[in-house]
Amino acid sequence: MSSKLALLGGKPVVTGPVTESWPQFDQDEATAVMEVLESGNWNHGPKCQEFEEEFARLQNAKYGLLCTCGTAALEVICRGAKIGVDDEVITSPYTFHGTCMGIMMAGGTVTFADIDPDTNNIDPDAIEVAITPRTRAIMVVHFGGLACDMNRILDIAAKHDLLVLEDAAHGWGAQYAGRGLGSWGLASGFSFQQSKNMTSGEGGIALTSDEEMADIIGCVINSGRSIYERAPEELRWGGNHRITDFLAAILLCQLERVEAQNDIREQNAAMLTRALSQLEGIDPIRRVPEATRVSWHVYGARFNKEAFEGVSRSVFMRALRAEGVPVGSGYSEPVYKNPVFQHDWQGGAYKPLAWTTTPDAPDYRDLQLPNVEQYCRERISISQTVMLTSENRMGEVVNAFEKVCGQAKELIGLENKEVS
Numbered sequence: 376m377s378s379k380l381a382l383l384g385g386k387p388v389v390t391g392p393v394t395e396s397w398p399q400f401d402q403d404e405a406t407a408v409m410e411v412l413e414s415g416n417w418n419h420g421p422k423c424q425e426f427e428e429e430f431a432r433l434q435n436a437k438y439g440l441l442c443t444c445g446t447a448a449l450e451v452i453c454r455g456a457k458i459g460v461d462d463e464v465i466t467s468p469y470t471f472h473g474t475c476m477g478i479m480m481a482g483g484t485v486t487f488a489d490i491d492p493d494t495n496n497i498d499p500d501a502i503e504v505a506i507t508p509r510t511r512a513i514m515v516v517h518f519g520g521l522a523c524d525m526n527r528i529l530d531i532a533a534k535h536d537l538l539v540l541e542d543a544a545h546g547w548g549a550q551y552a553g554r555g556l557g558s559w560g561l562a563s564g565f566s567f568q569q570s571k572n573m574t575s576g577e578g579g580i581a582l583t584s585d586e587e588m589a590d591i592i593g594c595v596i597n598s599g600r601s602i603y604e605r606a607p608e609e610l611r612w613g614g615n616h617r618i619t620d621f622l623a624a625i626l627l628c629q630l631e632r633v634e635a636q637n638d639i640r641e642q643n644a645a646m647l648t649r650a651l652s653q654l655e656g657i658d659p660i661r662r663v664p665e666a667t668r669v670s671w672h673v674y675g676a677r678f679n680k681e682a683f684e685g686v687s688r689s690v691f692m693r694a695l696r697a698e699g700v701p702v703g704s705g706y707s708e709p710v711y712k713n714p715v716f717q718h719d720w721q722g723g724a725y726k727p728l729a730w731t732t733t734p735d736a737p738d739y740r741d742l743q744l745p746n747v748e749q750y751c752r753e754r755i756s757i758s759q760t761v762m763l764t765s766e767n768r769m770g771e772v773v774n775a776f777e778k779v780c781g782q783a784k785e786l787i788g789l790e791n792k793e794v795s
């Protein structure tokens with residue numbers, strides 16, 4: 376039996392809060408931080424080293440190198456891979472701009488390849504089209520903690536002699552073919568910023584299984600200091616991207632929870648995907664079969680307004696929110712629409728980043744990648760803090776989707792009307 380939509384004054388389906396409070400901590404974090412305070416090791420010390428080893432083990436990589444944030448982790452892996460001026464790095468346009476910043480801070484030029492809208496990740500076919508004689512690397516983004524199609528991407532990289540780097544900013548505990556994200560390319564970067572599934576407020580880590588790479592990255596992070604005596608002399612220099620044992624102590628506690636929390640997110644994602652795939656006009660995100668474990672930093676689905684007689688995504692989302700489901704729309708535009716890519720740098724004197732100085736710099740203003748542009752118009756996002764909710768509550772979320780889809784006709788014409 377259907378009841379009136381909550382947006383039109385009916386009773387909301389969801390009977391209590393869906394979003395888990397974030398960040399989560401308990402006495403363990405408090406004790407761990409006090410220990411560091413009393414130890415006198417306030418800088419990069421034993422807690423950092425312990426976490427680097429444990430996190431690298433979780434993701435099946437050999438070396439972990441903590442740094443200030445995910446963006447820094449991506450920069451230091453690009454520097455470790457010797458990406459520099461005149462090198463192009465192919466990446467996904469459906470990402471946070473930190474992915475591009477990592478490449479650009481190393482001096483590289485970003486090239487975008489369209490996404491596969493089913494998986495929200497870079498499309499291997501589009502990578503092949505984007506390769507030029509200057510391409511040095513592919514920076515995959517496992518968006519939301521959902522693995523890219525690594526077998527195909529590694530094949531393409533081998534065929535064209537390209538490096539593979541991983542933006543695994545969302546990939547804590549996630550796996551492809553049973554092996555950790557971040558262990559598939561030459562190196563990877565993760566974020567521990569406050570919204571992330573495991574967090575120290577800010578923080579990041581670079582992973583690699585290549586000792587020379589680890590040494591160069593270590594130099595970039597730690598003012599040129601070599602750990603393994605493998606970095607060439609001329610690369611033993613760097614800034615200061617270190618974090619402190621206070622943050623590592625918190626991360627060690629967060630690491631204790633991340634697997635169990637990912638289990639809950641996986642169960643909730645399975646329930647959502649099962650239910651949403653039954654609904655006409657809603658396309659839940661699909662995982663490549665090898666994406667054996669997903670961390671669901673964000674869950675995504677596509678909304679096809681044609682199936683709802685033109686009801687817009689924003690009205691549909693308002694109706695869902697009124698039922699008690701906190702949904703968002705994800706990025707409103709592909710990252711290449713950011714003003715930094717739309718500005719005419721060649722015309723002015725100020726050249727802030729290496730690509731702006733190259734005479735044949737790409738003109739991103741001409742770029743139109745149809746899949747990602749449509750995806751940005753259609754995506755509905757559900758955050759990791761919702762994916763952590765109880766089974767009962769996720770059942771209510773499903774019921775709310777079913778109710779709003781079933782009665783979407785009542786939303787026709789609501790676009791400009793004020794509703795309670």
Ligand SMILES: Cc1ncc(COP(=O)(O)O)c(C=O)c1O
Nearest residue numbers: 444445446471473474544566568
């Ligand atoms: C896909 C992706 N890459 C990189 C980053 C950068 O991480 P941070 O904010 O820790 O610098 C983020 C942060 O949200 C991200 O979502």
